[in-house]
Every structure is written in C-alpha cells, then in structure tokens.
Amino acid sequence: MMGRTVTPHDRGWCVGIIFFILGLGTLLPWNFFMTASLYFQRRLNTTELSNNETEVVRKEYYFNNWMTLLSQLPLLLFTLLTSFLYQRVSEMVRIAGSLVFILLLFILTAVLVKVPMDEERFFSVTMATIWFINSFGAVLQGSLFGLVGQLPQKYSAIFMSGQGLAGTFAAVAMLLAIASEADSETAALGYFITPCVGTLLTLFSYLLLPRLEFAQFYLDRSGKYEAGTADELLKEDNPVENGKLNGHTNGSVPNSSPNKGDGPAEMELQSSPDKSKQAFLTLEPEEQKRGKASVVEVFKKIWVMAFCVTFVFTVTLSVFPAVTADVRTVFPGKWEHYFISVCCFLTFNINDWLGRTITTLFQWPGRDSRLFPVLVVSRVVFVPLLMLCNVQTRSYLPIYFPHDAAFTAIMAVFAFSSGYFACLSMSYAPQMVEPKDAETAGALMTFFLALGLSTGAALSFPFRAWV
Numbered sequence: 455m456m457g458r459t460v461t462p463h464d465r466g467w468c469v470g471i472i473f474f475i476l477g478l479g480t481l482l483p484w485n486f487f488m489t490a491s492l493y494f495q496r497r498l499n500t501t502e503l504s505n506n507e508t509e510v511v512r513k514e515y516y517f518n519n520w521m522t523l524l525s526q527l528p529l530l531l532f533t534l535l536t537s538f539l540y541q542r543v544s545e546m547v548r549i550a551g552s553l554v555f556i557l558l559l560f561i562l563t564a565v566l567v568k569v570p571m572d573e574e575r576f577f578s579v580t581m582a583t584i585w586f587i588n589s590f591g592a593v594l595q596g597s598l599f600g601l602v603g604q605l606p607q608k609y610s611a612i613f614m615s616g617q618g619l620a621g622t623f624a625a626v627a628m629l630l631a632i633a634s635e636a637d638s639e640t641a642a643l644g645y646f647i648t649p650c651v652g653t654l655l656t657l658f659s660y661l662l663l664p665r666l667e668f669a670q671f672y673l674d675r676s677g678k679y680e681a682g683t684a685d686e687l688l689k690e691d692n693p694v695e696n697g698k699l700n701g702h703t704n705g706s707v708p709n710s711s712p713n714k715g716d717g718p719a720e721m722e723l724q725s726s727p728d729k730s731k732q733a734f735l736t737l738e739p740e741e742q743k744r745g746k747a748s749v750v751e752v753f754k755k756i757w758v759m760a761f762c763v764t765f766v767f768t769v770t771l772s773v774f775p776a777v778t779a780d781v782r783t784v785f786p787g788k789w790e791h792y793f794i795s796v797c798c799f800l801t802f803n804i805n806d807w808l809g810r811t812i813t814t815l816f817q818w819p820g821r822d823s824r825l826f827p828v829l830v831v832s833r834v835v836f837v838p839l840l841m842l843c844n845v846q847t848r849s850y851l852p853i854y855f856p857h858d859a860a861f862t863a864i865m866a867v868f869a870f871s872s873g874y875f876a877c878l879s880m881s882y883a884p885q886m887v888e889p890k891d892a893e894t895a896g897a898l899m900t901f902f903l904a905l906g907l908s909t910g911a912a913l914s915f916p917f918r919a920w921v
C-alpha cells in the first residue's frame with residue numbers, strides 16, 4: 455500500500471477552478487444556441503406561400519416548440535442512460551468525446567450561417583443539430599456530476615456555480631447584440647463562435663485534471679492511491695493511512711460519514727485508525743467484497759434530494775422564460791428594447807448564479823432537515839406571483855404587479871431560491887451515499903434535474919395560456 459498520510463490540498467484552488475470551467479462549459483453552448491432563436495426564425499420566414507391570388511400566408515414552423523421538444527427528449531433519455539450505463543464506457547471517452555462532438559456541431563452551425571439553403575432543409579438540419587447537441591450535453595452533464603460527486607461537497611457547488619454563470623454570459627451577449635444593433639447574422643456568428651472557444655477551453659481544463667494531485671486522490675482509478683485489498687488491509691498496521699478506507703476498498707465502514715476528506719469524517723479516520731480498522735473487521739466478507747450498489751438502491755437513499763431538484767426546476771421552468779419573457783414594461787421608449795433582457799434574463803441569471811454560489815459558503819437547511827423539502831415546495835407561490843405581473847397579451851387574470859420594479863424584485867427572489875435549492879440538492883445527494891456510489895448518485899441526480907426541466911417546460915404551455 456502506498457504510504458500517504460495526509461489528504462492532498464487543492465493547491466491554488468486549481469481543481470476548484472477547473473470544475474467551475476467545466477460547469478460553465480457544459481451549459482454555455484446550449485444557452486448561446488437558444489439565444490440565437492431570432493436568427494433561426496428569420497431564416498425560416500423568408501418565403502411567402504400564396505394559397506390563392508389575394509391571400510399571402512407564411513409557413514409556420516413552430517420553431518420554439520420543436521426546439522423545446524427536441525432538446526428535452528434527448529436530455530431525459532441520455533441522462534437516464536448515463537446513470538445506468540456509465541460504467542460501460544470510460545469516463546474519458548464520455549466526457550472528452552461529448553465535448554469534441556459539441557465543438558463540431560457548433561462549427562457546423564456557425565458555417566451554415568454563411569451557407570444559403572432552402573427553408574425546409576435548414577429546418578431539418580437545425581433540428582438534427584439540436585437533438586445531437588443535447589444528447590452529447592446530457593452524457594457530458596451526467597458524467598461530470600458523477601465525477602464531481604466524488605469530491606468534497608463544495609466542489610459540486612462550484613460546478614453548479616459555473617453552470618449558473620453560463621446563463622449570465624448568454625444574457626450579457628443578448629444585451630450586447632441589442633445595444634450594438636448587430637444584424638441577426640452577425641449576432642448569430644457571435645452566438646456560435648463563442649461556444650466553440652468555450653468548449654475548447656473546457657476540453658483543455660478536463661485534460662489537465664488527471665495531472666493534479668488533489669484530483670488524482672479522489673478520482674484516480676489507476677491505483678496510485680488505492681487502499682489495497684481486504685486481505686492486505688487486515689495485515690496492515692494502519693489501514694487508513696490515506697484516509698480512503700471507506701472510499702476505495704471493497705468494503706464499507708458502517709457509522710462513518712461518507713464525506714471524504716471534508717471535515718469531521720476525515721479527522722476521525724486520520725486520527726483514530728484503530729477505530730476504523732475495528733469497524734472494517736466487523737464486516738462480513740461478502741460485505742467487504744461487495745461492489746457498487748444498484749441504481750435502485752442508490753435512489754432509495756437520495757430520493758428526497760431527487761424530488762427536490764425535480765420540483766425546483768419544474769417550478770422554475772413552468773414560468774421562466776415562457777411567461778416571464780412576455781412581461782411588458784410600463785415605461786414606453788427606448789427602455790422597451792432592453793426591458794426583457796435586463797429585468798427578465800439578466801436578473802434571473804445573476805440571481806440564479808448568486809444563489810448557487812452562496813452555497814459554497816453556507817448550507818442551510820441541512821441535508822436531513824424536513825424544512826428543506828418544505829421550502830422547496832413553497833416556491834410554487836412564485837407561479838401565481840409572476841402570472842399576476844404585466845404579462846401581455848393576457849386573457850383571464852388581473853394584473854396585481856404592473857410596475858417594472860415589482861416584477862424585477864419577484865424575479866430576483868424566484869431566481870435566487872431556484873439556484874440556491876437546486877445547488878444544495880445536487881451537492882447533498884452524493885454525500886448521502888457511500889463514496890463508491892457517489893458517481894451513480896451524481897449521474898442519477900442529473901436525470902432528475904432533466905426531468906424537472908422537461909416537466910416545467912411542458913407545464914409552461916398551459917400556464918402561459920391561463921394568464
């Protein structure tokens with residue numbers, strides 16, 4: 455067994471920064487792609503068909519509806535597949551492979567900006583691109599949440615924070631496009647080339663990861679830090695010298711927190727090896743040899759967090775952006791051009807990001823607290839609150855909050871709580887299972903995140919109609 459006695463430090467926060475970039479890099483491409491929706495609609499609305507001499511009708515492609523469907527379907531499918539099958543394909547192939555394909559798809563989309571094409575074909579190619587970007591994006595996210603789940607809890611929060619910043623970047627890009635009065639083609643080129651650069655950077659960051667000692671310690675499967683077999687451990691004087699007894703041996707240590715190297719659990723392992731050794735010796739041989747738990751077993755331990763992340767995103771996506779993007783300002787004039795980008799998209803994304811980032815500093819309520827799901831469920835009040843803002847056009851509901859400031863304030867709390875609770879759920883779940891199952895927990899939680907996004911997106915259609 456290797457003779458390490460101390461958990462390595464994340465020197466210069468390198469691993470933290472890499473996971474932040476990985477988070478940013480997973481959501482940036484798709485966020486930018488969606489921001490270009492105006493460009494796609496322009497290209498699909500050029501020819502006019504006349505059905506008789508007098509009337510001119512445009513072929514309606516329902517671009518946004520198809521985009522929602524063809525992005526959510528592969529996201530659900532492939533996050534689910536990733537949670538069950540991730541062990542069959544190496545992590546390197548899943549992560550680096552997905553990034554390369556996403557890069558290629560964005561290069562293709564950028565090139566197409568300059569290639570003339572008839573509408574029908576353009577529509578088909580775009581829809582296929584949307585499907586594949588989201589398929590690879592799903593594999594990428596599931597794998598990365600699995601990876602980050604094996605690190606101390608703070609790293610999941612850092613990863614989620616990176617994802618949150620992607621939305622802010624997209625909102626700023628949208629504002630820049632409006633302010634510079636760029637035509638839709640130039641704006642689109644910006645929306646497609648930025649993610650190419652972003653994805654390349656993300657790929658390089660990922661490839662750097664195995665070189666860092668801190669990452670090797672938690673993620674390495676080459677055996678450098680492996681604690682050895684059960685037999686070896688029984689012969690060893692100090693079976694927990696690298697603090698990973700309950701992490702990478704074949705056994706599991708009851709009554710010890712799975713929270714590797716992140717606080718009291720680590721202290722206990724390192725300061726009282728005899729206690730842990732005794733705990734290990736009391737295990738049945740079958741238990742010592744047992745491998746990873748099944749997906750269902752993992753689900754039974756994390757179902758509360760799975761429910762929470764699903765619910766958070768269901769509420770969020772049921773009104774954002776379908777309902778909130780139709781709110782109108784009460785101040786006519788130039789401000790009208792900026793109102794939605796600033797008060798809806800920028801406000802949402804900045805506060806979502808703040809909510810996520812603050813969980814690196816404090817986590818409340820705790821992961822076993824009943825209050826946690828109660829607070830998550832109470833977020834439904836934001837649905838009526840936002841519907842009662844100045845959404846136009848409207849058919850049924852009265853307007854209670856006409857003012858821009860009221861709408862912006864509601865958006866801010868709505869987004870902050872969304873980011874805060876989503877991030878806490880995603881970071882708690884891998885800590886509720888044994889370290890050997892943390893990867894399964896992370897991948898499975900990604901599926902529930904996607905389930906929340908899809909359910910919310912589906913509900914947004916009736917909710918918009920009921921305003």
Ligand SMILES: O=c1[nH]cnc2c1ncn2[C@@H]1O[C@H](CO)[C@@H](O)[C@H]1O
Binds near residue numbers: 481618621872873
């Ligand atoms: O694919 C995804 N993975 C994780 N989070 C996502 C994804 N798509 C959107 N959001 C999150 O949903 C909220 C509203 O857009 C934002 O918090 C955004 O980060």
